[in-house]
Each structure stands twice: as structure tokens, then as C-alpha cells.
Amino acid sequence: MSDAQTLIENRPPSVAALFLERVAATPDAEAYRYPVPPSSGEGPDEWRSLSWAQAAERVHAIAAGLIELGVRPEERVALASSTRVEWLLADLGIMCAGAATTTVYPQTNADESAFILSDSESRVLIAENAEQLAKAADRRAELPDLHHVVVIDPAGVESGEWVLTLAELEERGAAYLEKHPELIKERVGAITKDQLATLIYTSGTTGRPKGVRLPHDNWSYMAKAIASTGLLGPDDVQYLWLPLAHVFGKVLTSGQIELGHVTAVDGRVDKIIENLPVVRPTYMAAVPRIFEKVYNGVAAKARAGGNAKYKIFQWAAEVAREYGKVTQDNFKRTGVHTAPFALAARHKVADALVYAKIRDAFGGRLRACISGSAALAPEIGYFFSGAGIHILEGYGLTESSAASFVNPGEAYRTGTVGKPLPGTEVRIAADGEVLLRGPGIMQGYHKLPEKTEEVLESDGWFHTGDIGELSPDGYLRITDRKKDLIKTSGGKYIAPAEVEGQFKAVCPYVSNILVHGADRNFCTALISLDEPAILEWAAEHGLRGRSYAEVVAAPQTVELIDGYVRQLNEGLQRWQTIKKFRLLPRDLDVEHGEITPSLKLKRPVVERSYKHLIDDMYAGTRET
Missing domain, CATH: 3.40.50.980 (Rossmann fold)
Incomplete structure (x- = not known):
């Protein structure tokens, strides 16, 4: 034993x-x-x-x-x-x-x-x-x-x-x-x-x-x-x-x-x-939104320092991502975090200019962060990995006492939630759903036996409702919530969380994004912006003193975000691309019931609240 x-x-x-x-x-x-x-x-x-x-x-x-x-x-x-x-x-x-x-x-x-x-x-x-x-x-x-x-x-x-x-x-x-x-x-x-x-x-x-x-x-x-x-x-x-x-x-x-x-x-x-x-x-431990805000905050600070500083940050961010990917890949193959000489040299310069300051902001002793509750955009994960802030993604649900999977220390792999905790079993159902069994699984839902039976089998297997893939050596990657998968009218399946995560890595101004497209012939998005970051940008672009709602309604703001949407689309399959988007007049929040207290998007609530904007994006188009 x-x-x-x-x-x-x-x-x-x-x-x-x-x-x-x-x-x-x-x-x-x-x-x-x-x-x-x-x-x-x-x-x-x-x-x-x-x-x-x-x-x-x-x-x-x-x-x-x-x-x-x-x-x-x-x-x-x-x-x-x-x-x-x-x-x-x-x-x-x-x-x-x-x-x-x-x-x-x-x-x-x-x-x-x-x-x-x-x-x-x-x-x-x-x-x-x-x-x-x-x-x-x-x-x-x-x-x-x-x-x-x-x-x-x-x-x-x-x-x-x-x-x-x-x-x-x-x-x-x-x-x-x-x-x-x-x-x-x-x-x-x-x-x-x-x-x-x-x-x-x-x-x-x-x-x-x-x-x-x-x-x-x-x-x-x-x-x-x-x-x-x-x-x-x-x-x-x-x-x-x-x-x-x-x-x-x-x-x-x-x-x-x-x-x-x-x-x-x-x-x-x-x-x-x-x-x-x-x-x-x-x-x-933190939820992805915190790491996104830190990343956006660092980018905004660099931008405020002038064009030269922002160019240095952008260069350092690319170096960090490349370094994070290469060193993790090498560790997977050899058990050692190594990088080619030229990349290591660029990384050393970027560390002195950018990464060391980020580590100091976290207190200077941070060995690792645990991220859970929702998916972390891999590009943001790789950025922090290369900057020396190691984010170990984990996975679990309330019904599994939270910590069913976690990335194993030095062997962590960005984009996965790691391996199951000792004593927890996992299997992938025929439709891709992740099933769990072990001592962390709930007894059931309080006074709701029928609801319990829907998710908990008699032999102890719990249906998570998440779609995932297991690597040959046991690392789990969650691709989406089963109920959130979008099937377009053309029959293509899209994982909205994956597209949303990629946009968060591309656009430093985004706070929340919801991709919509179920039974439609193209995808659209509702986007809310990070208020401090966009107001800082606005002050430098002729919109000083305007409210958040006024800034997001301004044509130059729409043009700015359109540039990031086009950048996102370049890396997507044709059927995944965002054809239209609308900027929301305020950020999504807990008070309006649009996100949970753990900062997860409540899709049905947001889609109901902004149905008029969604309908407007599809108005005049022929739905098949």
C-alpha cells in the first residue's frame, strides 16, 4: 500500500x-x-x-x-x-x-x-x-x-x-x-x-x-x-x-x-x-477572473507608461508564453524544465524588466497558485508560467467536495486540471461526460431524491455535467459544460467557454464575454469591459470624463474591440468565429444574478437580460 x-x-x-x-x-x-x-x-x-x-x-x-x-x-x-x-x-x-x-x-x-x-x-x-x-x-x-x-x-x-x-x-x-x-x-x-x-x-x-x-x-x-x-x-x-x-x-x-x-x-x-x-x-487559491484582472492590470500599467513601455510588455508577454510552453513540454519529455539558449537569454532579460515586478506584487514568496471554479484561458496560464507564477489548475464541484483533480506541482500542464486526487476514480462516458467516484462525492441533494437519482448512480458514479478528455497518462482537460455546448443550425458543435477563454487572452480590456449561437447559423458575443482599464484607455483617446456607458457606446471603443474580435477569429475554425458582437452598458455582476458569487457566468440569465441585443444581431439574417 x-x-x-x-x-x-x-x-x-x-x-x-x-x-x-x-x-x-x-x-x-x-x-x-x-x-x-x-x-x-x-x-x-x-x-x-x-x-x-x-x-x-x-x-x-x-x-x-x-x-x-x-x-x-x-x-x-x-x-x-x-x-x-x-x-x-x-x-x-x-x-x-x-x-x-x-x-x-x-x-x-x-x-x-x-x-x-x-x-x-x-x-x-x-x-x-x-x-x-x-x-x-x-x-x-x-x-x-x-x-x-x-x-x-x-x-x-x-x-x-x-x-x-x-x-x-x-x-x-x-x-x-x-x-x-x-x-x-x-x-x-x-x-x-x-x-x-x-x-x-x-x-x-x-x-x-x-x-x-x-x-x-x-x-x-x-x-x-x-x-x-x-x-x-x-x-x-x-x-x-x-x-x-x-x-x-x-x-x-x-x-x-x-x-x-x-x-x-x-x-x-x-x-x-x-x-x-x-x-x-x-x-x-483564486478563480480565473483574478488572474485575468492581474494580467489586464499589468498590461494597462505598461500602456499608461507610454508606447515604449507597452512594446516591452508585449514582447515580454510573448516570451513568457513561449517559455511556459517550451519548458512544460520539455518537462513532459525529460522531467526537467529547460529552454533553448536563445529563448532562455530573452527570458532572463524579460524577467529583469517585467516578471520580477509581478512576482514582487504577489509578495515575492509565491510558490504556486491554485486556480479552480472555472477554466483559466491557457494563454493567460502560459504567461504566468513563464513569469514564474505557477498556476496549478484544479477541478471539482460542490457535489464532489471541490477538489477532485489538481495539477501535480512541477509536472503541471497548463490547459489541464491535472490528475485525480488519490482515492478518486474517473471515467469518460460515451458522450464525453466526466464521471467521478470516491470518498469526496456527496450523499445527495437535500430533500430532492429524484434530482439525486439523475446524477448519482447506485454504484457511486457521479455525473458531473462536464465534457472532458483524459490524456494517456491521466491528465484531464475540461472542454465545456455539457448543457452549454452550442450546436449551430449547420450542425457544428462549439464549446463557448473555449472561445471565451481565447478572447480573454487576446483582449486586455474584457471583463466578461458570452458567446451565443445555439441553433443559429453564426456565432455572436455579448461583451462587458473592465471599467478601470477601458476608462484609462478612454482618457487617452478623447473620451476623458465620460461614463462607462458612454465610453462603451462610443464608435472608437467599438472599433477597438472589433480589432480584438478579428484577432480572435484568425485562430478559430470558420464556424466558431464571432460575426457580430455588442458591448454591454455595464459589467455583469452578482447583484443582478448574472454571475455567481464564485464569478461563474449564468448564461440563461444573461441571455434573457440581453435578448434584445442578441435578437438585434440576428435581425435581417436568414436562420437555417
């Missing part, structure tokens, strides 16, 4: 048990770092730390507080908060109480929040602030199971019988523990591997979201499987900003507990650029 198999097969029944083991093994080691804004509101944040023992003191108090409130094993406790250290402590507290966490995005509107709280039958809601509390308070009559709300930030909140602060919960828990000192050990010891640990509601593109039931064993398996890859170790520093309501953010917490390294946690996306040089992480 291999070391990986031994590690996985000897896993405890829960991450709660792993947490107690971690605290016992390294009580004084640093567990979490978190920012505290200055009281004056001016100046940089102060970063503070919690050791594993200090974290455990708070986690145990939260767990005991919930038990004192009457929460029983497997009963749901909802968490509606942005990513912050209290989210991690509360989630661990819920698990150590033997209960199950229902995750709610803070951006979720009151109607959907009420549905999730009701459908999950959550007994307690841990809300970040008065805004999150109000969503439940306004619907209290519809939530008979919700007995208490615990508020993390008490500003503007009046506590009482129904509402209490997190500090009050911890005080009650600490007092309860004094009378029952063995309580946590007993609760954690009683957890079985099949007991519900997490209920995550997927952001459905149509209809109500579905609750995905993930038992304790899923997270215990994930913790051990992540550790067994050898990608991370106890000396790593993770920068965690991803939404913890999303399965991608949540799985990172399990691996960290197993390995015992430091996690610096701050969910404020607008603080990422400021935080990276302070935290100096050795790894972080």
Missing part, C-alpha cells in the same frame, strides 16, 4: 477530530492571521495571530454555546458572512458540536436567504452584521425552525432572547464548559463519518438552488488527500480570500488543519493587492 493510500485509509471520521489532533500536536504554532483596521480609520490594518490553542479555546466556546442553545447533532447552523477569521472559528465550532453548517453567501438576497434557512431547517443563524440579521428578521414568520441569530459584528444590533452576539455566545459556552469539561471531546468522539457536516446550496442558473449534503467523511478525506499530494507542507503560508460559503474556499480549510500551516484570512477582494506584499504567501 502506498503512503498516500495509507494516509487516506487511516483517516478519522471527521475534520473536528482532525482539529483536536492538530491542537494537541502543535498548540503554540500559529494557525490564523487576520487584519484589524486601525481605530482611527486611517493607515494600514494591523495583522494579529491566533495559535492553534487560542483558536481551539474560541472554537470550543462556540461549540459549547451552540449546544447550550439546544443544537443537537446534524441539526443545521447557518453561516451568512464574508470570509473572515470568525467564519473559520464558527464553522469549526459547529462541527465540534456535531452539528452541520449551512453556508449562505452574504450577497444572497433576502428571498433566497429565507429559502435556504427554511429548506435547511437551520436552528441558528450566525450572521456577520445587522444587514445579514435583517434578512432573517424580516422573514421571521416564515422561519419557525430558526430559534436564534448570533451576530459577529454587533454594531447597530440589539441583543435579546432571539438575537445574541458572538461574544455572548462564547461567554455562555465557556461557562457551560466549566460545568461540562469533557463536552467537546464527547461530542467530537460521537461523530460518525456519515453524519452531515455541511449543506452547501448551489447557485442554480434556473429555479431554486439545491442543497448539497456533504458528510464529515468528505472533509476528512479531502484533508488527507490534499496532504498526500505533497504540494503543501507545514511551513506554508496560505492567503485565503475566497468566499467560504463556496466549496472551493471551504475545502482549503480542511487541508490546512491536516498540515498545520498558517492561513492569513481576509475576504475583502479590494484589499488583495494591498495584502499580498504584507502576508507574503507561499500559496493561494
Whole structure:
């Protein structure tokens, strides 16, 4: 039996048990770092730390507080908060109480929040602030199971019988523990591997979201499987900003507990650029949109520096892509990252001029980034590869506890999602759909047996809904969502995500793009632009002071983007080419339900919202 198999097969029944083991093994080691804004509101944040023992003191108090409130094993406790250290402590507290966490995005509107709280039958809601509390308070009559709300930030909140602060919960828990000192050990010891640990509601593109039931064993398996890859170790520093309501953010917490390294946690996306040089992480996870924004930002900065600087950047970007491709290909053949002398010499110059500054912006110690949730455009992946920012793409779904595949360290291959985690099986169905089986797969959808049967076979194989290809040596490439594949009226199949990804690598101004063409005789696109980048361009091209909507409506902007569309089309098959496009009057966002909180495109919503623009592009054409 291999070391990986031994590690996985000897896993405890829960991450709660792993947490107690971690605290016992390294009580004084640093567990979490978190920012505290200055009281004056001016100046940089102060970063503070919690050791594993200090974290455990708070986690145990939260767990005991919930038990004192009457929460029983497997009963749901909802968490509606942005990513912050209290989210991690509360989630661990819920698990150590033997209960199950229902995750709610803070951006979720009151109607959907009420549905999730009701459908999950959550007994307690841990809300970040008065805004999150109000969503439940306004619907209290519809939530008979919700007995208490615990508020993390008490500003503007009046506590009482129904509402209490997190500090009050911890005080009650600490007092309860004094009378029952063995309580946590007993609760954690009683957890079985099949007991519900997490209920995550997927952001459905149509209809109500579905609750995905993930038992304790899923997270215990994930913790051990992540550790067994050898990608991370106890000396790593993770920068965690991803939404913890999303399965991608949540799985990172399990691996960290197993390995015992430091996690610096701050969910404020607008603080990422400021935080990276302070935290100096050795790894972080992100979604492709973040890497696209970094790439566009670097390009925009170079352009703002004048024509000479921009030409240097463009040259360096091409060198980076070539270097990334060549060194990865050589590693595949020989096991060594090498490049021909002339390319290596160009790369050395480009590194001094461009790449070193990019690495410094990431904190200077970044060994790797994990990218997931959606496909990363290969051209952007190769750029970062050549610049020394190694992006390891991974793959998984909420239904598979997030991390089913990941690229294996030095042997990573841009454009693939790597190999399956030890213990996970994969096969490709006759129609190209990726099927998964293993300890990370969900129990099913909450109270939806028919929906469960549609995707989960009796022998454990889960239908992902994604189309993919496996290389002879086990690397998976996802080509598209099965339901998103476009079939033109001419009978040709197109993977829109592939075309969209190529455009993002070509056009430094794009924010989002949706390719449309199902049952049509040619493809069109809806394009939204990155506001800071396009406004900067506008200021240099006679459009200074205009609003975003005015800039995208201007003929010179349309002409600019048309140039990039023509450049894209040069590399596509005839039936894939974009014949017409429209620029959207604003960017797509979570608030309008056009993208999910993990920044994935909701195609049906966007196509409905902008049906008039799509119809206009096909007006007067003969559809066959």
C-alpha cells in the first residue's frame, strides 16, 4: 500500500477530530492571521495571530454555546458572512458540536436567504452584521425552525432572547464548559463519518438552488488527500480570500488543519493587492477572473507608461508564453524544465524588466497558485508560467467536495486540471461526460431524491455535467459544460467557454464575454469591459470624463474591440468565429444574478437580460 493510500485509509471520521489532533500536536504554532483596521480609520490594518490553542479555546466556546442553545447533532447552523477569521472559528465550532453548517453567501438576497434557512431547517443563524440579521428578521414568520441569530459584528444590533452576539455566545459556552469539561471531546468522539457536516446550496442558473449534503467523511478525506499530494507542507503560508460559503474556499480549510500551516484570512477582494506584499504567501487559491484582472492590470500599467513601455510588455508577454510552453513540454519529455539558449537569454532579460515586478506584487514568496471554479484561458496560464507564477489548475464541484483533480506541482500542464486526487476514480462516458467516484462525492441533494437519482448512480458514479478528455497518462482537460455546448443550425458543435477563454487572452480590456449561437447559423458575443482599464484607455483617446456607458457606446471603443474580435477569429475554425458582437452598458455582476458569487457566468440569465441585443444581431439574417 502506498503512503498516500495509507494516509487516506487511516483517516478519522471527521475534520473536528482532525482539529483536536492538530491542537494537541502543535498548540503554540500559529494557525490564523487576520487584519484589524486601525481605530482611527486611517493607515494600514494591523495583522494579529491566533495559535492553534487560542483558536481551539474560541472554537470550543462556540461549540459549547451552540449546544447550550439546544443544537443537537446534524441539526443545521447557518453561516451568512464574508470570509473572515470568525467564519473559520464558527464553522469549526459547529462541527465540534456535531452539528452541520449551512453556508449562505452574504450577497444572497433576502428571498433566497429565507429559502435556504427554511429548506435547511437551520436552528441558528450566525450572521456577520445587522444587514445579514435583517434578512432573517424580516422573514421571521416564515422561519419557525430558526430559534436564534448570533451576530459577529454587533454594531447597530440589539441583543435579546432571539438575537445574541458572538461574544455572548462564547461567554455562555465557556461557562457551560466549566460545568461540562469533557463536552467537546464527547461530542467530537460521537461523530460518525456519515453524519452531515455541511449543506452547501448551489447557485442554480434556473429555479431554486439545491442543497448539497456533504458528510464529515468528505472533509476528512479531502484533508488527507490534499496532504498526500505533497504540494503543501507545514511551513506554508496560505492567503485565503475566497468566499467560504463556496466549496472551493471551504475545502482549503480542511487541508490546512491536516498540515498545520498558517492561513492569513481576509475576504475583502479590494484589499488583495494591498495584502499580498504584507502576508507574503507561499500559496493561494483564486478563480480565473483574478488572474485575468492581474494580467489586464499589468498590461494597462505598461500602456499608461507610454508606447515604449507597452512594446516591452508585449514582447515580454510573448516570451513568457513561449517559455511556459517550451519548458512544460520539455518537462513532459525529460522531467526537467529547460529552454533553448536563445529563448532562455530573452527570458532572463524579460524577467529583469517585467516578471520580477509581478512576482514582487504577489509578495515575492509565491510558490504556486491554485486556480479552480472555472477554466483559466491557457494563454493567460502560459504567461504566468513563464513569469514564474505557477498556476496549478484544479477541478471539482460542490457535489464532489471541490477538489477532485489538481495539477501535480512541477509536472503541471497548463490547459489541464491535472490528475485525480488519490482515492478518486474517473471515467469518460460515451458522450464525453466526466464521471467521478470516491470518498469526496456527496450523499445527495437535500430533500430532492429524484434530482439525486439523475446524477448519482447506485454504484457511486457521479455525473458531473462536464465534457472532458483524459490524456494517456491521466491528465484531464475540461472542454465545456455539457448543457452549454452550442450546436449551430449547420450542425457544428462549439464549446463557448473555449472561445471565451481565447478572447480573454487576446483582449486586455474584457471583463466578461458570452458567446451565443445555439441553433443559429453564426456565432455572436455579448461583451462587458473592465471599467478601470477601458476608462484609462478612454482618457487617452478623447473620451476623458465620460461614463462607462458612454465610453462603451462610443464608435472608437467599438472599433477597438472589433480589432480584438478579428484577432480572435484568425485562430478559430470558420464556424466558431464571432460575426457580430455588442458591448454591454455595464459589467455583469452578482447583484443582478448574472454571475455567481464564485464569478461563474449564468448564461440563461444573461441571455434573457440581453435578448434584445442578441435578437438585434440576428435581425435581417436568414436562420437555417
